[in-house]
Amino acid sequence: MKLEFSRPAGIVVKKQNGQDVILVLNIPAPRMGFSLKVYRDHIKDEKKEDTALREVEEETGVKGKIIRALSPVEYWYVFNGDKSKTVYYFLMEFISGDITKHDSEMENVEWLEKVESKNA
Numbered sequence: 001m002k003l004e005f006s007r008p009a010g011i012v013v014k015k016q017n018g019q020d021v022i023l024v025l026n027i028p029a030p031r032m033g034f035s036l037k038v039y040r041d042h043i044k045d046e047k048k049e050d051t052a053l054r055e056v057e058e059e060t061g062v063k064g065k066i067i068r069a070l071s072p073v074e075y076w077y078v079f080n081g082d083k084s085k086t087v088y089y090f091l092m093e094f095i096s097g098d099i100t101k102h103d104s105e106m107e108n109v110e111w112l113e114k115v116e117s118k119n120a
Helices: 048-060
Strands: 002-005 009-016 019-027 033-035 062-069 073-078 082-087 089-097 108-113
Touching (some): 009 062, 048 089
Parallel strands (some): 002 082, 009 089
Antiparallel strands (some): 062 089, 073 082
8 A cells, every 4th residue: 555645735715705715626637526625736844835825826826824733634545556646735814816717727716615525
């Protein structure tokens, strides 16, 4: 079994018209799907927090401020043998930026209203 660590991820929120909204990314094929998180590259000796802030800005055009670390998520998958992956998440507050200036790797970046679960 191989252990892997994804680059730190940021989940960005802000108030818009009195509502909480969450930054969502649409990632094109072959990694197709929607995501609340942003992560990718890591610079040697860069802290997890700094990586998450930098990647959010590079990939979405948005500058964030870390509110707090969230619990890491660990999951298992099989690709050339069993692997365990851990992703470190940070909840971020929107500071500034323009989502139309997102990275070309993202098909779309938009703000969506936060919906409370009735089962929570």
